[in-house]
Amino acid sequence: MDLSEAIRTRQSIRAFKPDPVSPELLREILEQALRAPSWANTQPWEFAVATGKPLEEIREEFLRRSTTSPSPDVARPSEFPPRYAARIRVLDKQNRLVTSKDWESRRTQNFRHYGAPAVIYLLTGREFYYQTKGPNGWALYDCGAVIQNIALLATGHGLGTIIQAQAAAYPSVLREKLSIPESKIVLLGIAIGYPDWEDPINQFRTDREPLDSISTWHGF
Numbered sequence: 001m002d003l004s005e006a007i008r009t010r011q012s013i014r015a016f017k018p019d020p021v022s023p024e025l026l027r028e029i030l031e032q033a034l035r036a037p038s039w040a041n042t043q044p045w046e047f048a049v050a051t052g053k054p055l056e057e058i059r060e061e062f063l064r065r066s067t068t069s070p071s072p073d074v075a076r077p078s079e080f081p082p083r084y085a086a087r088i089r090v091l092d093k094q095n096r097l098v099t100s101k102d103w104e105s106r107r108t109q110n111f112r113h114y115g116a117p118a119v120i121y122l123l124t125g126r127e128f129y130y131q132t133k134g135p136n137g138w139a140l141y142d143c144g145a146v147i148q149n150i151a152l153l154a155t156g157h158g159l160g161t162i163i164q165a166q167a168a169a170y171p172s173v174l175r176e177k178l179s180i181p182e183s184k185i186v187l188l189g190i191a192i193g194y195p196d197w198e199d200p201i202n203q204f205r206t207d208r209e210p211l212d213s214i215s216t217w218h219g220f
């Protein structure tokens with residue numbers, strides 16, 4: 001699959017087949033994804049990859065905690081000015097349309113990584129992110145590049161992904177189950193597996209604002 005097709009066809013996948021993803025394929029994807037650019041080649045990303053028993057235990061523990069407030073290592077946005085809130089409302093509406101009465105169980109599914117057979121948790125160094133002058137947002141740009149690489153490479157292999165803030169909602173659980181030291185923080189999880197295309201949740205595409213409404217051009 002060429003790059004344009006991968007970019008065009010990638011979408012968040014929220015229902016997976018139970019088929020496992022081989023560790024060889026996951027390694028191949030991650031090895032290639034590491035070519036992402038980063039601030040002065042600092043490469044602030046690290047991964048904890050889980051499947052099988054540890055992942056099941058994480059799912060169970062996340063579900064148990066799902067009624068309590070999340071305590072992520074990186075604070076979530078708490079304010080959404082109108083133009084952003086409007087886009088979230090469109091997404092929620094699309095989601096609800098395809099999931100209808102099943103909405104509550106879909107919310108729960110988020111905590112279960114939508115049943116994906118594997119999850120790549122993205123970590124970074126605590127000291128590199130929490131700097132004396134405030135959080136180092138630049139490290140997150142770098143991690144974003146590696147995340148997109150993973151998602152596109154996975155698409156090229158017929159896999160689906162969903163990037164999940166929710167997967168990092170309770171980092172203490174991940175620390176315990178995956179032996180993540182305090183010196184690292186958990187940014188998010190990328191659930192990965194073979195998409196279940198029969199499920200309606202995978203059958204809608206999100207919109208994008210037209211380029212002309214979000215760009216200005218100068219000197220052409």
Ligand SMILES: Cc1cc2nc3c(=O)[nH]c(=O)nc-3n(C[C@H](O)[C@H](O)[C@H](O)COP(=O)(O)O)c2cc1C
Binds near residue numbers: 010012014164167205
């Ligand atoms: C940083 C980040 C965190 C996200 N967290 C979640 C999440 O916790 N649960 C979820 O269902 N989708 C999550 N998403 C997926 C977005 O909702 C999705 O990318 C967006 O609606 C655009 O849809 P698309 O990926 O299908 O193009 C996240 C995406 C990003 C980039």
